[in-house]
Amino acid sequence: MATIQDIAKHAGVSAATVSRVINNSGYVSTETRQVVEQAIAELNYVPNTHAQNLRRGSTRNLGIITSTLEDPVLARIEPFMQFANEANYTTTLFNTYNDPNRELETLDRLKAKELDGIFLIYRTNDWSKIEPYTQFGPIVTLHNIEDLDLNIQSVYIDHYSGYKMILEDLWENGARSFINVLGSRTGINTKRRIKAYLDFCEEHQIEPHDFEPFLGIGGIEGGYHAVELIDALEEKPDAVLAHSDEIASAIVSQYHKRGVRMPEDISVVGFDNLDISHLMDFTTVDYSIHEQGKNACRLLLNELGAGAYELAPLNFQLIKRNTTK
């Protein structure tokens, strides 16, 4: 491979001049520039990225860390990548498969200057272990960190009002008993959903249902499992609220197979407004998940001084389809 020296020789100039041409920095006469550009073209030269990065002390590469690659995660990753690409940043995706060590190793890449910043979608380590890394580069997350005094930005969105929105709509259409299919026991989203549900119950003077065993449910298999749990219930609920479209799709799928009619026999609602909700025609909540991914990137680039992007507002919107009245 040709190096900058080869180009310099070929063009009869110094390496510094070639560098100036490549980077469009400093003064270069039009003639010299042309000669250099021709040499570059002739020798088919591409600068060695490692040398550039070593010299500059930065990459134009953002890391994306997740613990799973399910649809709702992908729905954030894609717009993030696209936005980064447009800003001329590269992205590297790391799946930790929920292994805390892998997560730490990946954060080390920030130290190793391999990554300029990180979009930490799902974390597995304590914040106290993660935060020290911010001295090596910005970190943005999907988690809620409002209460914590951390140097980490977040694109978290409080599910409370979105969830309440669903409940109220179901109520208006006659539903009186509900099952909340919830995710991570410790997650903030679960807490906020529970809060919304409890508040709702109080306002409408109804008895809340037991959250167990509907906690910690995830993935398509989780959705199938939820259906079995509901089947085992003595009193069937009027409506099932899934915490994601992925779960909802599995539930809807099972009901279709069993000939359970929606919304006549039971209502089902998802969350996220992914393609699947459209395809399977079930009610869900949209909150610009796409823009959320982009916002993560905007935040990161702003912190890196690579732009001054305004964040897009994220609003809840109920998307009514055929699984609710």
Place this chain on the structure above:
Amino acid sequence: MATIQDIAKHAGVSAATVSRVINNSGYVSTETRQVVEQAIAELNYVPNTHAQNLRRGSTRNLGIITSTLEDPVLARIEPFMQFANEANYTTTLFNTYNDPNRELETLDRLKAKELDGIFLIYRTNDWSKIEPYTQFGPIVTLHNIEDLDLNIQSVYIDHYSGYKMILEDLWENGARSFINVLGSRTGINTKRRIKAYLDFCEEHQIEPHDFEPFLGIGGIEGGYHAVELIDALEEKPDAVLAHSDEIASAIVSQYHKRGVRMPEDISVVGFDNLDISHLMDFTTVDYSIHEQGKNACRLLLNELGAGAYELAPLNFQLIKRNTTK
């Protein structure tokens, strides 16, 4: 950030020795090793990747190039990434959005030593433009390149027999007229499917249908469009064969909405056996798409001398569900 020199000083040894410890190369006495390891731990040292890469002339990073991020593509990317990760390789995903220049720029990263090898899922440039890059690193693709004399490996799988399998099964169950919803007009998969269909027609002495306007159909929107095209037909077919589960999901979705019963009114078959086919309960063909992604990685690592992996065999299997008799 601490550098190798800092560690050397701290441990009272030379940088060379630290390097030996880091890389587990050459001779280091147990004592020295311990002292160095302690220094590394104390100073929280992580080697600068760019310096390493510059020195070594290689990264442990594989590029994945695609022109779109739809489900069938993701279904290959995920296992590829996982396999690479396990072999201690990093992956970087590039979406060209069908822009030939972006594709070339990404291939340039091979030259720039930024990528050790490339999984070129979908290409947009001519092979003649792509092949020269193989001198800078191995390229593996999903495209068929059997006929061409290229230095590019492929995990292509001929759809002929898989497609024939579907047709025969439909025939046995009474279907006599078909619509083939086909992809890229120039793609080999389309050609092989057409060949399978024409052979099938000849064997069963039936008249093939016009391929137009069912060519070049892709994405969910494409599936919706296909349904409209079929509606406009004078004679309704007994069965619709989609070239991917994505297309099939859109078709099935539309039919559900319109109250068209499957398989009573019409049969629908997909291809790929993605999650969605299971969720929406439609018949499809499995051919270890997951292993195909891994094979791509195996091939790449073999070429890089980073292993001697055996390829997994890819076989067709008809997965019958409720959209066919």
Place this chain on the structure above:
DNA sequence: TTGAAAGCGCTAACAG
């Protein structure tokens, strides 16, 4: 078993 020294390819002062 260890250290000295050279150099991977590039950029950025600085001097002219």
Place this chain on the structure above:
DNA sequence: CTGTTAGCGCTTTCAA
């Protein structure tokens, strides 16, 4: 406007 020079942080001969 252009060239000289130093050095980013690491690995790898070579010599001791």
